[in-house]
Amino acid sequence: MDEAVRRGVLAIAAVILSLVLAIASLLLSTLVPIYTPGVLAVQLPVARGHYFSRPDLAIVMEVGIDWVFWFAVLCLAYFLVRKFSRRSKEPR
Numbered sequence: 087m088d089e090a091v092r093r094g095v096l097a098i099a100a101v102i103l104s105l106v107l108a109i110a111s112l113l114l115s116t117l118v119p120i121y122t123p124g125v126l127a128v129q130l131p132v133a134r135g136h137y138f139s140r141p142d143l144a145i146v147m148e149v150g151i152d153w154v155f156w157f158a159v160l161c162l163a164y165f166l167v168r169k170f171s172r173r174s175k176e177p178r
Contacts, residue, residue, distance in 0.1 A: 096164065100157060100160045100161065100164070101157065103156075103160060104153050104156035104157040104159075104160055105149075105153055107152070107156040108124070108149045108150075108152035108153040108155075108156055109149060111124070111125075111152050111156075112124070112145065112148055112149055112152065122151075122152050122155060123151050123152065123155045124147070124148035124149065124150070124151035124152035124155065125148060125152075127147060127148065127151050128144045128145075128147055128148045
């Protein structure tokens with residue numbers, strides 16, 4: 087498989103997996119007190135009339151922030167695995 091195609095497929099998989107993790111963390115936060123960045127941002131005290139005080143926009147904000155968080159975690163894990171796998175293949 088071409089390197090560019092492989093990177094594209096991995097990027098799409100990371101986007102989809104991070105969205106699934108963001109939605110799962112939203113659903114799980116209703117049962118267990120999980121403090122992801124999205125949960126913390128939504129629970130910040132907001133002035134009355136602020137548009138994030140609406141429940142539907144708060145959910146969108148929570149999922150959006152958690153999506154960015156999980157995407158960054160997945161990218162960091164990918165780059166660390168790639169870095170250490172290259173290092174182990176190099177001749178000593």
